[in-house]
Each structure stands twice: as structure tokens, then as C-alpha cells.
Amino acid sequence: MTHSLTHSQASDTFNKDESRVDWHDESLWFIRQKRDKAAFAIPEWEELRESASQIKENVLANMDTYLLEFEQKAQKNGIHVHWATDAAEHNTLVLEIMQKHNFKKIVKSKSMLTEECHLNPFLEKNGIEVIDTDLGERIVQLRNEPPSHIVLPAIHLKKQDVGDTFHEYLGTEKGASDPQYLTEAARQHLRGKFIAADLAITGVNFAIAETGGFVVCTNEGNADMGAHLAKVHIACMGFEKIIPKIENLGIFLRLLARSATGQPITTYSSHFQKPRAGQEMHIIIVDNGRSTQLGRADFRNSLKCIRCGACMNTCPVYRRSGGHSYHNAVAGPIGIILAPNLDMKQNNDLPFASTLCGSCTNVCPVKINIHEQIWKWRQIVTQEGYAGFEKTQGIKLMNTVLSKPKVYRFVGKMGREIMRFAPFAVNNSLNKWFKNREMPDAPKESFREWYMKQKM
């Protein structure tokens, strides 16, 4: 997918409405605080994170074995298992299942994988109706936008925006913006879609090797409404969703919702093991670049991610730039380290959309070293020549200045003099550090100059 704006350009647009940015920032920070409250109430929280991390590292090293065990058990349970090397193959598999049954209508619960594969436009092009049934996803689908957050797809919208959209598409009263009223309208609208659907697609939160079953977590109940009514259920999973044992679920379900929204558990944690009588169940195991990422020693543990979104809620850049500015299905810090693997050229701007403050790493329930990986991607993007002229030249100049003490002292002195006597030379729009900030007062002398004086 091509995108027209870089992260910083899109953030500029997002930042034009200052009060709205503040609101976005505060909404997400509020969720971060709820996460803290939930986490701090569990004395063994850090041990849970450590165990989750170990389980996921064990998975990375035994990925093929666990996938094969899962396939064998799932088939024994009567589930059809498919493998797709890339997005196109995944999408074709879904279409073929639809065509085999001569089906036209799909209800889909949240699946970031199908966003990554751009499944909806592909199916629509082939004459199939796909309805996203998660409320947030339905809202953005009606607005023809991608989700801006992996857990809270419509977090960038105000209730008035949703009211306008529902008025246009669902016939709610003009100007109505009460969340209760709007949610009820969506419930009625989507009940009709659940009843009429031929096939249901769900994502997969965890696939368990030892049973061949998989777990899907929602708060709304939309995955279950779809899957238990439709004649055919397809569950789509990136292969990294595999875990070895049932007992591992105890760890992950304790961490997931608390990290995501501060809830003790999602309302529904559904364990699908076998199709119901008369139903057909499929699982599509997707690679789409994951096996390449597995081979990158510095980045492979991004595949430990359980998609809770905690890194996004805490990120000072995400909170003030919005999910859409990342032009990738997964935004925020975790998106930054996943996207360059999919397309380094298209996503060369993302590793720079970070302050490297490390807050993402601190909240990650599976202990991914997110900020370190962002820093490493910066180096690779630059080495590969994708960093752009301005950044490359800037770094070269910095290198000259910082590696030669005399040059450094001279430039430092020049800088101080300019800031003191000709502040307009730095306090202007050419200086990106001046944007939304006042420049600090320049000191009269450097630390070195001061220190030399003290010695005398």
C-alpha cells in the first residue's frame, strides 16, 4: 500500500486542532492509567510478564514443531487447516471458500491480520459483502477509514462524528450523539447482519498446540454472535499466535485485558475446539513476512506481541499524532517495529516517530524491547539509504562536529552567540525544534569554560 504523507506530515495535519489533540492525548492516557491500576493490584504482575515472555521465546524457537502439533490436533478435531505465505494467498483462500458454497455475506469480528492483508477491499471487489461487527470497526468501515488503534478502532473520533456517520448510514436522528443511543442503533443494525450472514470470520488471540483449539477474546460478543450462527467459520491467524499449552492461557488471559483496557478479563474469552454439528470450521495460518522477521535476530521478538495496545496508549508520540499517521494496519510503537519488515521503503519514516523514551517497553506484557528495536531500525533504515537527504546530511554534520573537540567548541560558541544576539536566526519556522516550543536562553559560557575558570 502506498501512502501520500509521512508520519510527520500526517501528524502536522492532526495537530492543527489543538484542543482535539489534547482530548485524544488525554483519552489514551486515561486508558494507560486504568492499565496501571489493574496491573498494580496483582502482586505477581512482574512474574506474569516474565513468564509470558519466556513462553513466547520458547514459541519462537519451536515455532515449526508447535504449528505442526496444532495442525494435527485441529484436523483431528474436524477443523480444516490452510497455510498462506502472503496476504494475496490468504485473501484468495477466503474467497475460494465463499465461492465453493456460493456465499455472498460475511460478518467479521476484529482481526488485525485481515486489515494487514486488506481482505475487505479484495472481497468487495469480488462481489462479497463484508460487515465489520466490532462497533468501533463498523464505525470506521462506514466512514471508509482504517482503524486508528488495534484495540480501540475509533478512538480518534468524537461522539458527534459517530452520530453524523450513523445518521447518514443507519438513519439515527440528526445531531444525536448519545453513546447509549448510538450503540443501540448499531446493535439493531448488526443483529440483522448476524442473522443474515453465511459465513463468519474471526481473528485468533491464542492458538493452542496441545489441543488444536483457539481462543478469541471480545467484549461485545460479536465474534461469537457471528461464529455460532454462520454455516461456516474461518479463523485467520498470523502464525506467531501459537502457544504450547492450555496452562499458558492462565498467564496470557490475566495479562491481556488488564494491559489493554484495565479490565480484569474481556467479557468473552471463547475457546473454539471443534465445529458445531453441521458447521464447517477453517483456520488459515498466515506468514506474510513473519518468517523473515523471525530470521532478524534484533527484531524477531516483535513476534511475541499479543496485540494489547498498551504501547500505543502510553506513547507520547502516538497520543499526539493519532493512529492514522502511521499508515500501517498496526500503529504506534509496535507498528513501528513491525512495519519496516513488511516494506522498508514505504515505512522508512516510522522508526523516527518516537522519542525513544522506553515507556512502551515498560508496559509491554510480554517484555518486547520495543524502544531498542525502534532505535535499531533507525540504523538499518539509514544504512539502507532510506533515511532521506536531510537526516543523512544532518547526521554526517553531527559526526564531524562531535568527533573533533576544536570544531565542537567553536560551533558551540557560535551557537550561543547567535542565540543571544540574533535569536531570530533560530526562532523561526526553518528550525523544527522551534515548532510549538520556545528556545531556551543561551548561557554566556559553556561548562568547559566555567570549569577552566574554577580551576584557576
Added chain:
Amino acid sequence: MTKMTSREQILAKIRVNKPSEKVVLPTNLDWENTAFDDNIQRSASQRFAEVLKSIGGEAIEAADFDFIKKEIDTIHYHHVINLLPNLEIQGKDIREISDAHDLASVDLAIIEGKMGVAENGAIWLDESCFGGHRVLPFITQHLIIVLKKENIVSNMHKAYKRIQSDLFSIGFGLFLAGPSKTADIEQSLVIGAHGARSLRVYLV
């Protein structure tokens, strides 16, 4: 040479690229400590009731089935499905329903829960709880679950220990925690997204 299938390609690439260092799986995954934010000692069922309330549900201690019947009788539900043989509530016989879509008109479903979890207010339900239709606890407008107090465990680790062997044989099961909810519109919590609009649990 024959072309490799996608399955073979993916597995081959994983084998080449996976890390060689082996991390051992952690075992004995349980923590006895379920102390909560305020350190007040409570029984598992008291804690269960508190947490359930905080996530939008309701737990009521019931001395016997007569008490439950009297309570339910105070509200008129048009279309009821009651799966508890010992509870004398009139409703439709679920065995007469062959197409799950016909459950769309159910106002109230009364089912038995297998196990409760104190730390998060979740209730384990499996295929034996739905009268043959998995969609029942989701599609009903309101849901009542009867749960034995003795079946409440403290945390998820203990819960999985209990259902471990079942998970090798059952077709479907879930942890259900509270009524269906969403906060997708400006983070305002709304109860009753797609699933049941209310959940009441009778502890017996």
C-alpha cells in the same frame, strides 16, 4: 522438482530462521497470592461478587431454588429458555428449536455455570451448558447463570487446572465475565453491545 506447497515453504523458512537458543517453558504456573488492592480478607465467593459488580454484572446469594424462582417471577419475560431442571420456570423447550437463528427472540436464558473465577468475575461455561446451541448465552437479551459457590476458584491458573482435561474433549467453551459491553464511542461504557444486555448470577 515439484513445487513446494505454501505449508512446506512456510515451515522450511521457519526452520532456517528460528532462533537456536532454547528457552525452557516455565512450569508450575500458579500464584497463591490473590491479595487485592485493599488487602481485606474475603472468601472467593465474596470477591467474585465484588468483581462481577465492577464489570457490570450482579451476583446474588440464593438460599434455594424457590428464592430464585420468586425473584425471576417478579419480572415478565416474553420468551424464556430455562435449562435448569430443578428450577420451576416456564419457558420454551430448547429441544424443539432446531435452527439457532430462532433463538433471536429469546428474552431470558437461565443456565448453569460450571465454575467461577474470583479474580475477574468470569464464569466457565462449556457445551453442556447451552442446551445444544452455542449461541444461546450471546443471543439472549438477558442472561441468568446459577453457580455453586463451591465451584469458585481464586484465579485463572486454578481455573485452567480444573478444566484442563475437559479442553481436550469439548467442542466449545468460554469464560464469560459480565454483560456484553463496548466503549468504542468516546470511551463511554455502554452495556449491551451485541450479546446479553444483563447478567445476573445466583450463587447457591
